[in-house]
Amino acid sequence: MDKKRPQLSLSELYQLKWIMGGALALLSAWTVLYMDVEASLWLVLITVAVPIVLRWPSLTLRVPRWAHRLAFPLFVALFATDFYLHRDPLPAMIRLALMLVFYRAITPRKRRDDLQLIVLGLFLVVVAGVISVSLAFAPQILLFTACTLVFLLLITLIDSAEAGQSPVVGSAPTPTASTEPPAWMRSEWRRLARRLREATDWRVAMLASGLFTGVLAFSALLFFALPRFEIGNSFFLDNLMRKESKTGFSENVRFGDVTKIQEDTSVALRVEVSDPRAIPDSPYWRMLVLDSYEDGQFGTSRELANQMLAQKRKASTVTGSSRPRSGDVMWTFYLEGGLSRYLPLLGSFRQVQFNGGSQDYAINDEYRMLRLERTPAKMFAYRVEGMRYEATLGKPEIVQWRESVAMHDGMPEDQGDRNGSPLLPPTFLNLSLGEADLEKLSGWVRAIDAPPGDATAFAARASRWLAQNHSYSLQMNIGPGDGDQLVRWMASSEPGHCELFAGAFTVLARSAGYPTRMVTGFRGGTWNAGSNHLSIRNSDAHAWCEIFDEKVKGWVRVDPTPGNDVPTNQPGVEEDANARLARISDSSWSSKLDGVRMFWYRRIVDFDQNTQAELARDAKNAIQSRAKKLKELINERLKLIGDWLQEPWDVARLVAWVAVVGTGFGVVLGWRLVGRGWWLRWRSGMTRNGVDPVRREAGRWLRRIATHSLNADDPEAAQVLADLKRLRYGPRQSWPNPQGAFRRAKRACK
């Protein structure tokens, strides 16, 4: 006899509900962690207070009555003040929601309050998801859904258990005169856990989790199948919050800024390529060009900035200056939010398409720079077609006519002859250094002793000279003395990082009379073989130079930082593409997680109408190709059989054939005669409680026979009946073969 499962009592249900409520509050409060809202006070309060009241629920009754009365006016006042002070509606609302969650979590709740808690939690989770599009949203919402379902289930169970009764005293949120806490509040949680385990039937639990998985699968299906059409864009929550870009990828770079970024090993940029062979050997992802150097700080000069042509209209596609070529690959970039408003690119491109609608942007074809009006706060994706990886940036292949809305004052009257050489504004030769420093520089230029007029040779020699004097380090240690820090460093033999090398090279080249500029961005990247994308981490941030070579009429990339190759003019032609990928591929655990995140971006966050259509097409194609393959397979097999049949028959073949068929037949027959019976017996031996399967089956047959009114005089029928009865009620040792008995019963029933 199986033991009856115990029932959870009402107070145990209350305890469970209390725990689930606390869990919900914690879950929804922790969204703040990745939301970038200053609400750490509430986060800490909730994180500390909720476990305490979970452990000692009766503490909630200690809150004096006036506090409850004051709570809501207080929250409203706090919200109003907050909004007045910050003028930021969304963070204020989030803080308000957190306050309410806090209040609901630490006071006794009625049914209405439970629902409120759920709605608040949902608000927080969804808002956090929308404004961060972080992968954390996925587990968060799943966990939240599971908790909410359990919570609602408990509420329903409590309701039905309490139906018609007066509710348990003290479950009401007015802990007024009743100082006596209700029974459920004093309890040992260990006992509750034991009771819960006792009351849970594993089959029901399995069924419930299976159903929940089904819900998830169904919602995934819904997600991909919901019809998509865009109505409009750009007015939602994420625009309610401002986000600054990281220094280092903004217009002004102080020494050490890039290094600071380098300390962060999280992924900054993910690139998906339709053809991995197009990935260059050592890619330099250019973001922005810095030309001015003043007060130890590189920056974009006003002149250069003015050349970024801001477009009047928002658009979702930008046509670039590159000519379409056959075999152009498609690059999809996923730029982490809050990084920069300059989009990393390899070089000139034919077309950029922004995912997620139109954007304000500015572009300069000469410098191959593309800038958004504001730094994206969340992940920003864009597709680039026909991108060229150029070691030498020449003039644009196609000169696009750009309608500018930028201010024209301060810009050179002539934007340069568009068909002539690339524009050479004087900013690329500017050196705003003291006399002493300039002299030191010209001394070093002489020491480098490059043939004049040969920019490439100068670059090589200057790089070598720098590398001789300085080693690479992430530490920044500028030599003693006064004057410009860059010159000081050059004079010393301290190690330095990429910015210092690039800066030093820039000032050296300029002082030697070559127009030079500093470029920041990323270099390299690792290939994630799991999800087939290139991830570029923040630690890949880099600064390098571009020097204008009169001979080729273009800007040649120079990377003076030691350890980096001198620019190769023909990127990785000799090396096999696969080998290259293998060299840079990464299969660590973090890369696997990165693959998941990539999936999240690629397939979920970035899912739109086009992708949906693509998915449908893919699914259709896959099904069609499978069907085709299957058909081919069947045809092939049929043909094989036909061939085989047409072969001449001899005795050996016939015997072999008969043996094979006979064995198969024997196996089937044996199984039906004996095997299934043994199997049933074995299973019935395994059955601990409840009716074992053989008995159940026999009972089924007995019932069926009862409706058939067998002829009782027929000895065969009597035997069948006796066998079935014995199987159903008799001792196991005396059983006939169950399978045989069932088969005879089946025959008798006909």
Add this chain to the structure above:
Amino acid sequence: MSDFVSGPAVTDAKQTLDRLRTSMRQTIKGKDEVIDQVLICLVAAGHPLIEDLPGVGKTTLAYSLARSMDCAFARIQFTSDLLPSDVTGVSIYDDQEKRFVFKKGPVFANVVLADEINRATPKTQSALLEVMDRAKVTIDGEPHDVGSPFMVFATQNPVDYEGTFPLPESQMDRFLMRLHMGYPKEADELDILRSTRNSYDAIALNAVATRDQVLHLQEISQQVFIEDTVLEYILKIIGATRTEAEFKAGISVRGSLALKHAAQARALLSGRDFVMPEDVQELVVPVLAHRLSLLRQSSDPMEERRAITAALRRIVGSLQSPV
């Protein structure tokens, strides 16, 4: 697991029982059901309480059973002035031996017919009931075994209730079954009238089973297999009597044990080595009815019996039998 009977033992048992049944049918006409129930009592080592009008063959039944298995038979007519010692026996002083010698009473037999048991005083009744329970008589602190096998046929007249001491419920519990003979059918009665003998002493039956065989039957009946769901079914029936509003009190544990043993015996009687739910269903009324009493007392005992039977049938009907 091997302490269940099987195969040949069951066949033997069935043959023995069939012989007994055939033998008893020679004298008890048209009462096959009652004969079966008596045999069940015999196999389950229980005692039947036969409740019917005088003269329907209660004594004949007991006597023919005793004769069929070659056992000692005794009959005690209970009256209000019957003393316990009249039943169990008495110690008397033997002058020659200078000590008390125990003179065995009529209860020292294998089959004892206790006629009209409710006529005797409670004291006498309880003396008999004690013997029934333990199969022993204790006189002066000294136990004396009564016959083995030992079976008491108690009878009482349900209609003529005046001047009786009805058995209390606690004592009723000691009987395995309560049986009703009823009038025979016309054809059977014609048969009886045609027969030449007219007293039960004239019954000439040959013993068809030995005492040892009967004892063996009793032994193996305990080993008849009962499947778990059938046991649960018994429990459900017992449980239902305990919650049924009509009854004053439910069936005791002794009652559920009795039902189980009776069901085992019935299975043996039909030549099976396992119990089926129908064994239980058939025995619910004879085994349980006399252990129950109605909350609403009825002035008519027959009325009460009918109501209890109906309630039990209803319980059996409402419970799903394990199939």
Add this chain to the structure above:
Amino acid sequence: MSLSAPNSIRAPRTAVIARPAEAGAAVTAWQTTSARKERTRSYRWRAFMWSLVYPYRGNRLLLTLPGGIVIAVAMGIGAAAYNTANNILFITLSLLLACLVFGGLLSWLNLKNLAWRLRLQPPLRVGRDHTLSIELHNRRHVIPAYGIWFEVNMTGGKKAVRLPLRERLDAQDTTSLDWTFKPTTRGQFKVELLTAGSLFPFGFLKKMVGSELKSEALVWPATVEYQRFPLVSWHQPGHVERSTRVGQGGDLLALRNYARGDSNRLVHWKASARLRRLMVRQYAAETQVGFSLWVQTSAAAWPRPEQFELMCSLAGTMADDLFRAGRLSSISIDDDAPLPVRRMQDLEHFLDRLARVAPGPLAYQPSGATATGLRNNVMTFAPDGSRGVLAYVDGQKAASA
């Protein structure tokens, strides 16, 4: 907010799977949701389409307040999702929708394959507590049932009574939901099971399944307190109607149980002490006065309905008491032939009739020419003032209520 939809297509979702046990027990047949037998074959598109137009009686799916909130939230999120093409919102929307579907599925599972029946334990009596129980059996193999309630309508009740299943009902288990009630009027008592409903699992949907189980029982008149007047025939064998066996003389025949009305002189104390209940000596010539009860129901005699009710109650109580004392010999209503009372069944039959009687036109001669009028020890009833009722034995006041 009332989405009315048929929740099971397979025709009249109720199937009788067992015959009513016994007529007297007032247990109805089992009624089940979606029995296995008659499935699939009767599934027809036409039936389905019609069921959309005319849902089966009582089968409803209602949205509760939380369900409304969820749908409103889903609609809000859906609007936002379509406005912004934000996939996070689409995820939330699809999760919410999936949860709604999940809730509907669980709710359907919860009410699937259940069987129930009504049990009403007769006899019912006005003013006494009785129990109405619904036996609920979970016929599923694994899934327990939770949070189901039944709505029951009964005569005299103003609105439907709700009988909730408070605890889990395991698979293959049976439980009984009880409702204690007090009938207020005599006569036919009807109990109708309206719906089985459930908020399970998440309280979004209120799912109800119609049920047409009915049970009827007779309610006997109330027992009333009455006052006996000193009357010779209560005690003395006046005009004798012998109701017990007569022996040869005045000597002790036997002992018997004490019955109400026995003189305490007759108690046999020794026997009583032994048996722990009162025993009385019974003499061979013991006799008792048997009464005949005659109830007249003419509207002329009973102008006031309350008085008529009281009379019925008094008659019922009197018959009961007299029967228990063994002194009720016969019963008659109006001009029926007097029915001798020997067994409990006769009394019950009389009470059944008393439960149904109503003041009617005069259908007999009251002048004493009837059979009853000629008998002795006849108890009749008559109004006493504007409220009370008097019982007369042969024209003498015997009791009043």
